[in-house]
Amino acid sequence: MPSYLITGVSRGIGFGFPRQISEDPNNVVVGLRDKTATDKKVLVELNRPNIHIVQADLTDYESLKKSVDIVAPIINGSLDHIIANAGYISKWSQYSGIGVLGEMDPKRLEEDMLECFKINVIGNIHLFNIYMPLILEGHAKKVITLSSGHADNELARGFKLLLSAPYAVSKAAMNAAAVKFHAQYADQGVLFLNICPGFVDTGMYDDATEEQMKAVTGQGAAFRKYSPSFSATTTPEEAVAKILAQIHLASLETGYGGDFISHRGKGEKWL
């Protein structure tokens, strides 16, 4: 029975993973986050016996540690896949350049960076370390992180992508962390792979002001220059289907270990 542990399943792209993976009754899906709220959503929208929601917060090491005792019996002590989907992007820093943020409020910039790091980097590092004994017992041994094209320095450099600096820095750091995990665990057969889901509409600009939307539109124009075939955001369902296809395709033997790839495939554009 292939098993999947997925973080951040309460909404957005994250909810699409249990939805699609649980379609096969042989799969076991464990979602980490707010148990009460997510259980309700799963019951109403999916109601499948192969989905289990367990309480854990990436910024709370003890809650992650506690979750293992609940998860291990559900998956008979062996875990095939981790999908580290949970992520944080700040509403405050996603519309302005790093210099503007520093001028506006340096203390807030510091806090914003630390929050991005806590969730997007340190939380995932703890998650992987805590669940590594179960992964080493698994068959697939795949540890996937949702990254972002914002972490691609060549893209940001070439097209002057100035928005979401704390988020971009944290995603780039997590790409580096996955490489370090690869360096340690490749010899034991564990694949670490970071995948960008593309530009997916999960409501991140729902409450943006007109001025903030101007900044987003400017970024969209840069995206279109980078990838002329890019026209609009995709849905979580489309993104999840493409990410799952890449997860199943990727292997250590074919050179994916520690890599950072697009949902469209290895070496493909992010959008």
Ligand SMILES: NC(=O)c1ccc[n+]([C@@H]2O[C@H](COP(=O)([O-])OP(=O)(O)OC[C@H]3O[C@@H](n4cnc5c(N)ncnc54)[C@H](OP(=O)(O)O)[C@@H]3O)[C@@H](O)[C@H]2O)c1
């Ligand atoms: N959407 C895009 O276009 C896009 C593009 C590139 C990369 N990504 C990446 O793809 C992933 C999913 O994106 P999304 O747009 O679906 O995000 P989203 O709608 O903002 O959802 C984020 C998820 O992460 C959870 N989360 C936040 N903080 C957490 C914590 N401390 N512990 C555990 N879970 C936490 C949230 O739970 P709550 O509901 O409880 O807050 C939610 O389930 C993220 O890693 C994001 O950076 C997205």
